[in-house]
Amino acid sequence: MKHYLTVNDIESLPDWVEEAITLKKDPYQFEDLGKRKTICLLFFNNSLRTRLSTQKAAMNLGMEVMIMNFGNEGWALEYGDGTVMDQGTSEHIKEAAQVVSQYCDVVAIRAFAGLVDKEKDEAEEVINGFAKHASIPVVNMESSVGHPLQALADAITLKENETKKKPKVVLSWAPHPKALPHAVANSFIQMMKLQEADFVITHPEGYELNPELTQGCQIECDQDKAFEDADFVYVKNWSSYSDYGKVLNKDKNWTITKEKLGNAKFMHCLPVRRNMIVEDAVLDSEQSLVVEQAKNRVFSAQIVLKKILENK
Amino acid sequence: MKHYLTVNDIESLPDWVEEAITLKKDPYQFEDLGKRKTICLLFFNNSLRTRLSTQKAAMNLGMEVMIMNFGNEGWALEYGDGTVMDQGTSEHIKEAAQVVSQYCDVVAIRAFAGLVDKEKDEAEEVINGFAKHASIPVVNMESSVGHPLQALADAITLKENETKKKPKVVLSWAPHPKALPHAVANSFIQMMKLQEADFVITHPEGYELNPELTQGCQIECDQDKAFEDADFVYVKNWSSYSDYGKVLNKDKNWTITKEKLGNAKFMHCLPVRRNMIVEDAVLDSEQSLVVEQAKNRVFSAQIVLKKILENK
Amino acid sequence: MKHYLTVNDIESLPDWVEEAITLKKDPYQFEDLGKRKTICLLFFNNSLRTRLSTQKAAMNLGMEVMIMNFGNEGWALEYGDGTVMDQGTSEHIKEAAQVVSQYCDVVAIRAFAGLVDKEKDEAEEVINGFAKHASIPVVNMESSVGHPLQALADAITLKENETKKKPKVVLSWAPHPKALPHAVANSFIQMMKLQEADFVITHPEGYELNPELTQGCQIECDQDKAFEDADFVYVKNWSSYSDYGKVLNKDKNWTITKEKLGNAKFMHCLPVRRNMIVEDAVLDSEQSLVVEQAKNRVFSAQIVLKKILENK
Structure with missing residues (x-):
């Protein structure tokens, strides 16, 4: 290298x-x-x-x-x-x-x-x-x-917290007031392709990422379905890729709640908008890995x- | 700690x-x-x-x-x-x-x-x-x-320059064109309470500091009287506490002069407005401890x- | 010192x-x-x-x-x-x-x-x-x-690249869209006076530098003539000294080209405006010493x- x-x-x-x-x-x-x-x-x-x-x-x-x-x-x-x-x-x-x-x-x-x-x-x-x-x-x-430094830290955090050989990992879009880049999501996807996992991407329609990167990935636009039996939920906002850089919606039905999360671990690269991206109850719980991700x-x-x- | x-x-x-x-x-x-x-x-x-x-x-x-x-x-x-x-x-x-x-x-x-x-x-x-x-x-x-780092440095400077067991130390307000915080004055007062000294606070009426901090301190609104036989004059501007954050006056009768200072040592945390807070003659004299305070x-x-x- | x-x-x-x-x-x-x-x-x-x-x-x-x-x-x-x-x-x-x-x-x-x-x-x-x-x-x-740190680095670069005892060194003005200081040119001249060289300054009329510094230096307002048989061409823009701080012209006839440069080495303190101060062909050639100057x-x-x- x-x-x-x-x-x-x-x-x-x-x-x-x-x-x-x-x-x-x-x-x-x-x-x-x-x-x-x-x-x-x-x-x-x-x-x-x-x-x-x-x-x-x-x-x-x-x-x-x-x-x-x-x-x-x-x-x-x-x-x-x-x-x-x-x-x-x-x-x-x-x-x-x-x-x-x-x-x-x-x-x-x-x-x-x-x-x-x-x-x-x-x-x-x-x-x-x-x-x-x-x-x-x-x-x-x-x-x-x-x-890619974030994605490598995320791979370390996944490894440290996995309880099975092939965990289910979901990458979920969540709402944010401003237009954000695709960088974190892109690298996370590239990193997930380098390892064994049951990997699903979920986002509202119109928030499809660069198809060259998501090629071969499972995409499920129903967030509830995507989260079923998830071991890790990695959350991130991004702006539209097709309608480049636009915020198409800020639909708080996509905000991560404790109920939605179930028993999965919560991951986010930070900084995170509380009660937009994810509710306090998740971040303040044992299920949140965000501080460990930052350490890694x-x-x-x-x-x-x-x-x-x-x-x- | x-x-x-x-x-x-x-x-x-x-x-x-x-x-x-x-x-x-x-x-x-x-x-x-x-x-x-x-x-x-x-x-x-x-x-x-x-x-x-x-x-x-x-x-x-x-x-x-x-x-x-x-x-x-x-x-x-x-x-x-x-x-x-x-x-x-x-x-x-x-x-x-x-x-x-x-x-x-x-x-x-x-x-x-x-x-x-x-x-x-x-x-x-x-x-x-x-x-x-x-x-x-x-x-x-x-x-x-x-x-509190400033107050501790001030305690060191006082100790290094004291010539008697219980020196007279005066904290004096002085004029400044802008509204300044109370932090330095507050910590100086708290620090003075931790040691033996004849401690007096002087300021124009309306510039009373937080009464919880000045409780038990001698306050004398006549600056000349306060300065009598002082060993150390610690000078600082602050904005009003009761009329919070307001500049009530910029009365240059409160500016520190060589004449007012007498034989006392001059102290200030810096940065200092020359010829507002204190006249050049004081800062440029041997009586000024400001550089030593900064070193401490x-x-x-x-x-x-x-x-x-x-x-x- | x-x-x-x-x-x-x-x-x-x-x-x-x-x-x-x-x-x-x-x-x-x-x-x-x-x-x-x-x-x-x-x-x-x-x-x-x-x-x-x-x-x-x-x-x-x-x-x-x-x-x-x-x-x-x-x-x-x-x-x-x-x-x-x-x-x-x-x-x-x-x-x-x-x-x-x-x-x-x-x-x-x-x-x-x-x-x-x-x-x-x-x-x-x-x-x-x-x-x-x-x-x-x-x-x-x-x-x-x-x-003076730049001028000393330039002296090092000249020494490392000289092929004769008394090289011909030309300091040339070149056009720039904004008004720039005289500092680099001034120190270069002072440094050149401390060593043996055939030293010539060239600039359009009106761009004379501080006469106290250029006293005793050869000044030639015809750039072509100045460049004849040059070993090193040191280029820099500066604003007018007499009409202080003004940009009198941005005459691109003064831009350094490969043709003008001949076999001379090109020097500049950086940052350099490409195709204003000097054309790409010079900077991208072996004749450019600018990166070595920066290293020095x-x-x-x-x-x-x-x-x-x-x-x-």
């Missing part, structure tokens, strides 16, 4: 999950691996979990961490080929990526979807621009169409950085 | 002050104590001294430091119980506090008073929310109603963190 | 360049020098290269790094003597500089020209205010009129910090 851009960069999901669970028991066992190595975290968007967990993961490995909020601390970047830069952008991705490569050993990048122009979002110009022009490994801390963000990042450092 | 939320969390003020003065002579003597320990500094408001001194204190103890400006880097937090989060707030304090607890060993928080709603400010929803929901120790880097912020933070680390 | 404020603080340019080139081969050889030493980087303006390279340089020397964006994280500073601070500024440079000096061993500052008031810009109130009132060494990370920012900063640490 050179870069960690998508879930498909995971060489073996079961091995990585196993290794992460071992690492969690003694997070400092590789603290010499990152000696004299520096990671630069570049944020084009806000972050709480990703920022702190990736920083912690790097420190656990003995790395130095440099953090930049690109939006307000750096320069507006240009991505176009051949552009005459006489407008608002001050620096081309070609220079930015090469320059950052001079100052660190790994660069991690967060750059959300704009949700206006599907083609532009799917081109992933920020993360792909860095991957193309940087001379160092690039890690995706959530891009327009994927959030450290170990998903640490495994990825460990693989990168070992590869150098 | 689990948390350091108010001056009243100090177990023994004389002992802590003594220990801080010893630490100041050799700040690195406990640099193994914080090995593999991480502190997260969360800023909901601006900071210069608090930010740098707390970071330095943690580094002196060998801790790793993660810093977040919650306002523009994180998510808008919700504090209400049972709120349907369909408006501007993205994440509930319950999740935020639990999540941050997964990534570090101590969390320190700065969140100023809004000065609009007294009840809300006194509820201290940010710092108390973290203290309630976090699973790790919480340190107050200035909250709505208190600034490192050692007040370091003692607090040391106590927390030793307690784990 | 106490401070590093201008190129003229370099004690011996050839020695420092030599030492930097040696350091580049083994950047960690002095990693004990900065043990228990802290540098504070204060940004009043945006930064990418300067921020990351100075941080990396400090870490290579084993220093701890504290970073503040003064604009949005700290307080608005006052610089006037005797000002009654009843307006927008919250803290005087006198206090700010003394206070920061309590928390670290070196302070580095970036504060750009405002390009409105020449006299004010040339007074360099931020960097000079810190140098005057701080009790610790101050490093210039680009001030109103100079960028680490070693120019590291030499400066090493000199400061050794001097303590």
Whole structure:
């Protein structure tokens, strides 16, 4: 693995999950691996979990961490080929990526979807621009169409909490007041395809995800039916993919309740809107795995950085 | 001590002050104590001294430091119980506090008073929310109603500069163009109550502080009379408490001059408005202790963190 | 050397360049020098290269790094003597500089020209205010009129790439849509005066730089003539100095092309506007040294910090 851009960069999901669970028991066992190595975290968007967990993961490995909020601390970047830069952008991705490569050993990048122009979002110009022009490994801390560190943390959490070989896992849409990206759902689906499970996706009509990703997945638009005998319910809002970036409805019949959940475990990547996405009773119960998922963000990042450092 | 939320969390003020003065002579003597320990500094408001001194204190103890400006880097937090989060707030304090607890060993928080709603400010929803929901120790880097790291630094500065057993210490209001919180004055008063001194509070009528805090304190509304034979004059502006958050006057007769000060030492927590709060002649003289107070912020933070680390 | 404020603080340019080139081969050889030493980087303006390279340089020397964006994280500073601070500024440079000096061993500052008031810009109130009132060494990370870390990096890059004793070096103006400061051009000129070279400055009429700095330099307003037999072409936009801060023209006849460049190496401090300052064909060719220049920012900063640490 050179870069960690998508879930498909995971060489073996079961091995990585196993290794992460071992690492969690003694997070400092590789603290010499990152000696004299520096990671630069570049944020084009806000972050709480990703920022702190990736920083912690790097420190656990003995790395130095440099953090930049690109939006307000750096320069507006240009991505176009051949552009005459006489407008608002001050620096081309070609220079930015090469320059950052001079100052660190790994660069991690967060750059959300704009949700206006599907083609532009799917081109992933920020993360792909860095991957193309940087001379160092690039890690995706959530891009327009994927959030592979989250998906790896979710795989760890599923493994730690599974009580049977082939659990039933449901990915459910839930309502949210604002238009949200598809990144978390996309990566979760890609990750589920890498393991044995009875996997079902449920959402209102019109909220179909990218068909290239859901191809081969069971989709059930009746949420109650989808939840029957579920072991894990992974919940996430996303805006429409076909009517790109639109909020088609905020139907609170899709809000997760304790009753709907049954005996399943509740999962969400956070931040979560209480009593929109899910009612308080679920989050405040033992069935909620959200805090454990957040904790596992450290170990998903640490495994990825460990693989990168070992590869150098 | 689990948390350091108010001056009243100090177990023994004389002992802590003594220990801080010893630490100041050799700040690195406990640099193994914080090995593999991480502190997260969360800023909901601006900071210069608090930010740098707390970071330095943690580094002196060998801790790793993660810093977040919650306002523009994180998510808008919700504090209400049972709120349907369909408006501007993205994440509930319950999740935020639990999540941050997964990534570090101590969390320190700065969140100023809004000065609009007294009840809300006194509820201290940010710092108390973290203290309630976090699973790790919480340190107050200035909250709505208190600034206990500043008060502890002030106690150190008083001790280092006292020339008699029971000095006369005056807390004086002074004019300022904007409405300021009561936090520094409140914590200074609480701290003064923990030690022997001839302590007087002076302010124009209408600027009475929270009576629960000033109970038992000598209050003298004639500034000249209050300053007679003073050894230390601690100056601070605050807005009205009874007419909550209002600037009732900017009377420059209350500005501290060299003449008024006499032989007393001048103290202020900074930042200070020159020639509003105090004239240049005082700040630029040997009588000013403000830079030493700022220096002692490192050692007040370091003692607090040391106590927390030793307690784990 | 106490401070590093201008190129003229370099004690011996050839020695420092030599030492930097040696350091580049083994950047960690002095990693004990900065043990228990802290540098504070204060940004009043945006930064990418300067921020990351100075941080990396400090870490290579084993220093701890504290970073503040003064604009949005700290307080608005006052610089006037005797000002009654009843307006927008919250803290005087006198206090700010003394206070920061309590928390670290070196302070580095970036504060750009405002390009409105020449006299004010040339007074360099931020960097000079810190140098005057701080009790610790101050490093210039680009001030109103100079960028000496860049100039030192450029000297390193010139040395590494020279093929003859006395190369021909041309400093050329190029068009840009916005008004830019003179800092980089100024420091480059000062640096060139410290070494043997055939040095020529070229710019359209009206773009004469500060005559005190260009005194004794060859100025040739015909760009083609200036470029004849050049070994290095150093390109930079700047706004008018005489008609202070104005953009007099954006004449793209001054844009650097491959044809104009001939066999010369192309240099620029970055960020660079592609196809305004220089065409893609140059930047994407082997003749461009811009990425190497950016890399050398680490070693120019590291030499400066090493000199400061050794001097303590």
